[in-house]
Amino acid sequence: GKGLAVFTSGGDSQGMNAAVRSVVRMGIYLGCKVYFIREGYQGMVDGGDNIEEANWSSVSSIIHKGGTIIGSARCMEFIKREGRLKAAYNLVTRGITNLVVIGGDGSLTGANLFREEWSSLLDELLANNKITKDQREKYKYLHIAGMVGSIDNDFCGTDMTIGTDSALHRIIEAIDAIVSTAYSHQRTFIMEVMGRHCGYLAVVTSLASEADFVFIPEAPPSVDWRDKLCDKLEQERKSGQRLNIIIVAEGAIDREGKPITAELVKKVVVDNLQQDTRITVLGHVQRGGSPSAFDRILGCRMGAEAVMALMEATPETEPCVVSLDGNQAVRLPLMECVRRTKAVAQAMADKNWDLAVQLRGRS
Ligand code: F6P
DSSP states (O other): OOOOEEEEEESTTTTTTHHHHHHHHHHTTTTEEEEETHHEEEEHHHHHEEEEEGGGGGGGGGGGGGOTTTOOOSSSSSEEEEEEEHHHHHHTTTTTEEEEEEEOOHHHHHHHHHHHHHHHHHHHHTTTTTTTTTHHHHTTEEEEEEEOOOOEEEOTOSSSSEHHHHHHHHHHHHHHHHHHHHHHOOEEEEEEETTTTTTTHHHHHHHHHHOOOEEEESSOTTTHHHHHHHHHHHHHTTTOOEEEEEETTTOBBOTTBBBBBHHHHHHHHHHHOOOEEEEEEEEGGOOOOOOOOOHHHHHHHHHHHHHHHHHOOTTTTTOOOEETTTEEEEEEEEHHHHHHHHHHHHHHHHTHHHHHHHSSOOO
């Protein structure tokens, strides 16, 4: 059977295990020899026990677990050619020429570069007598399929990334808990949520929790935001609301690009309205714990599609990323999605927020 390996890279997210499970089982079902690569690219570079053959039962009882059972890491060695040469050796000597990478845009870009270099890496290994001519010929094509695992939902091309839905559940649960105490004490709560430079988690949770105000990176507020915020909070209180909830995305900024932090918002509220105000920073609570049903199924569907993409690949097939498009698992050109994702970051850096939002839209 064909050699196929799966690994998780970058920050973990809920639902990655469902994806790993699906890749392993679909791979075995289709007759592949399937391997885990532990600790992301680091395990690929180090080889040894990090690359282990998987069987049907090695992925039993993991679908409900958060994080990734095969570990994840940010690897500096893979950034250098020397590291990639070691990785290529570790794959070729095990007959692995199909890779499923589950990670963010950085991890997917690394996989693409690896594929582009594959031929020259094998040439170097052959020249150094590390591999045989037969191996050079037999394993000359490397195929890549990616999936995006991230709570941030910051990748262009997919409606949802694996982990986002679970993070939303976790945040909503926390807000519901806070609302009880806010109501009892007539307090204002400011909640900082993750998302890096993406406001998706903040926007969706603010809608689902009836928050009064939300700050996100993609829509910096007008310069008079302090007045607008205070007017809104005051108006809600006057109309009988006993509490206020404000959501701040961790990457929120003003029109000059300066951070709008939970502390800054608190100071504005306290100085102007003298409201009893508290801050809750949810942190990594959002990224852990049991995956939602949606993320489990998303991981399963994407994993199966990734394996099918690899099995159908021809030497000319470009690396793909499996995406969700209107509840369909589809294959999109990996590098086009990465380029668009990077273009969003550039548009944000250029303070062209309209363009950033437009680029983030559906494919
Ligand atoms: O990308 C996922 C994420 O949780 C972001 O929301 C957050 O900014 C970042 O990772 C935190 O990184 P770390 O786990 O390295 O502290």
